[in-house]
Amino acid sequence: MAIPTPHIACSDPSLIAKTVLMPGDPLRAKFIADTYLTDVICFTSTRNILGFTGKYNGKRISVMGSGMGMPSIGIYSYELYNFYGVENIIRIGSAGSYDESLRIFDTVLVSSAVSESNYAKVAFGYRSHQMKPSKALNTKLTKAAAKLGIPLTEAAIHSSDVFYGENKDHWKEMRTKYNCMAVEMESFALFANAKALGKKAACLLTISDSFVAPEITTAEERQTSFHNMMKIALELASN
Ligand SMILES: O=P(O)(O)O[C@H]1O[C@H](CO)[C@@H](O)[C@H]1O
Numbered sequence: 001m002a003i004p005t006p007h008i009a010c011s012d013p014s015l016i017a018k019t020v021l022m023p024g025d026p027l028r029a030k031f032i033a034d035t036y037l038t039d040v041i042c043f044t045s046t047r048n049i050l051g052f053t054g055k056y057n058g059k060r061i062s063v064m065g066s067g068m069g070m071p072s073i074g075i076y077s078y079e080l081y082n083f084y085g086v087e088n089i090i091r092i093g094s095a096g097s098y099d100e101s102l103r104i105f106d107t108v109l110v111s112s113a114v115s116e117s118n119y120a121k122v123a124f125g126y127r128s129h130q131m132k133p134s135k136a137l138n139t140k141l142t143k144a145a146a147k148l149g150i151p152l153t154e155a156a157i158h159s160s161d162v163f164y165g166e167n168k169d170h171w172k173e174m175r176t177k178y179n180c181m182a183v184e185m186e187s188f189a190l191f192a193n194a195k196a197l198g199k200k201a202a203c204l205l206t207i208s209d210s211f212v213a214p215e216i217t218t219a220e221e222r223q224t225s226f227h228n229m230m231k232i233a234l235e236l237a238s239n
């Protein structure tokens with residue numbers, strides 16, 4: 001396959017930086033570009049999955065939506081790594097807490113992603129149900145958070161294929177059996193792609209809701225708390 005790929009309509013790989021921040025929501029990608037980057041260009045809008053490249057502290061960085069779920073981030077991250085020369089993808093997402101120690105607004109650095117998904121097995125023959133991020137990126141993200149004075153909790157998380165399900169207790173099994181502290185829906189596939197292609201991936205999450213506490217956030221509070229993970233990822237990219 002050649003560029004432009006079917007899902008990223010960009011004919012010039014040089015328009016995409018080596019490091020890409022990936023929120024699920026394409027409008028969060030636009031928000032980051034509008035709020036933090038200068039000299040911004042839009043390199044793709046295929047299917048309204050927006051991708052931008054700009055400068056942060058003088059360094060080039062890209063930010064692009066992944067869509068929701070493993071098939072979606074599986075496609076976009078594969079194309080970025082394999083056809084556009086991207087080296088690092090840092091997912092910046094929202095997550096539901098499985099543990100009382102993780103509160104709304106907290107920022108989580110994913111240490112491993114556990115999943116029932118067959119993505120890694122079908123795509124690459126990996127039988128493990130646990131995929132790991134890049135140690136090098138995690139070390140850099142930890143240092144970036146410390147420099148910014150933002151508390152970071154390193155934790156294993158559940159990458160789920162299901163947002164609405166009838167088994168209301170499944171999360172408890174993931175909490176007790178695999179020590180998963182929170183749930184999101186993409187990291188496992190992203191980490192599998194990075195492993196297969198010899199690239200680097202990491203994931204920062206902001207807790208947006210809780211399975212164990214009736215915590216409610218306003219839209220404004222949520223946006224402010226999301227800034228913390230954006231700043232940590234941008235700090236890494238600018239160094
Ligand atoms: O906020 P994002 O990055 O989309 O992440 C989380 O939010 C979506 C579900 O609401 C899923 O994509 C999940 O992983």
Ligand SMILES: O=c1cc[nH]c(=O)[nH]1
Pocket residue numbers: 094095096163183184185208209
């Ligand atoms: O995947 C997700 C993300 C946020 N909250 C959840 O409950 N699930």
